[in-house]
Amino acid sequence: MPLPPPPRVLCVQAHPDDETIWTGGTMARLRAEGAEVDVVTTTWAAGAPRHGELVDALRTLGLPRDPIMLGYADGGVPDSSPRPALVDAPFDEEVAALTGHVRALRPDIILTTDAFGIYGHPDHIHTHRLALAAAEAAAEPLLYPDAGDPWQVSSAYLVTVSRSRARRAWERVMSARDQRAAIPPAAEIGSPDSRIDLVVDVHAVLDRKWSALQAHRTEFARSRTLRAIRDLDEQTRADLLGWECYLRRDLVRGGRDLLL
Ligand SMILES: [Zn+2]
Numbered sequence: 274m275p276l277p278p279p280p281r282v283l284c285v286q287a288h289p290d291d292e293t294i295w296t297g298g299t300m301a302r303l304r305a306e307g308a309e310v311d312v313v314t315t316t317w318a319a320g321a322p323r324h325g326e327l328v329d330a331l332r333t334l335g336l337p338r339d340p341i342m343l344g345y346a347d348g349g350v351p352d353s354s355p356r357p358a359l360v361d362a363p364f365d366e367e368v369a370a371l372t373g374h375v376r377a378l379r380p381d382i383i384l385t386t387d388a389f390g391i392y393g394h395p396d397h398i399h400t401h402r403l404a405l406a407a408a409e410a411a412a413e414p415l416l417y418p419d420a421g422d423p424w425q426v427s428s429a430y431l432v433t434v435s436r437s438r439a440r441r442a443w444e445r446v447m448s449a450r451d452q453r454a455a456i457p458p459a460a461e462i463g464s465p466d467s468r469i470d471l472v473v474d475v476h477a478v479l480d481r482k483w484s485a486l487q488a489h490r491t492e493f494a495r496s497r498t499l500r501a502i503r504d505l506d507e508q509t510r511a512d513l514l515g516w517e518c519y520l521r522r523d524l525v526r527g528g529r530d531l532l533l
Pocket residue numbers: 287288291394397
């Protein structure tokens with residue numbers, strides 16, 4: 274029996290670098306299987322330095338098209354965009370904008386973060402809500418009728434981290450972060466294995482994922498988290514970045530498998 278065609282996938286993440294840290298290996302594997310994959314990044318303006326770095330990261334992962342920038346300001350970097358902060362802008366306006374992109378790209382699957390934004394970052398939590406709201410709105414013809422023809426997304430995959438696999442790495446990375454940030458203990462971040470629906474082994478594309486992450490040059494200069502990931506020994510870093518774990522949420526009966 275011939276294999277079904279690979280799914281069309283839209284990855285919706287908050288900041289330039291989230292697409293690579295959390296879902297970069299999955300996207301590289303999907304591209305190798307011939308899948309169409311696009312990325313929406315909800316913060317940062319097109320033309321900012323981090324936009325160019327994101328373009329470089331996507332090319333390294335094998336994505337031929339540029340990212341779509343929703344263009345809201347990063348909650349931690351007000352000058353990332355002249356527009357309002359992602360968490361402060363009118364939610365309906367944000368959903369309408371993302372719905373238009375979903376209807377234009379017609380993805381079978383949306384990738385975004387889990388409900389806690391993996392470690393509680395407000396922009397990540399907001400992006401999760403926005404992605405799921407737009408996935409539902411895209412199929413409803415009475416909502417945003419000017420934003421394109423309705424489109425039904427089949428499944429959402431919410432990336433999380435496995436507490437058991439990544440705990441040691443997280444303890445090191447989180448201890449390097451600014452301790453004023455309200456972050457729960459590493460033992461509570463991510464999901465227990467019993468809740469995880471899909472574990473994607475990305476060790477085969479880990480070199481590519483690591484190269485893509487390093488394309489985010491200015492973020493390595495700014496972010497303690499990224500420098501802490503860089504400073505991990507190779508095995509611990511592979512424990513953190515070599516597995517991409519998802520909670521699967523089918524939006525239609527049967528949903529859609531992410532990988533063939
Ligand atoms: Zn982020």
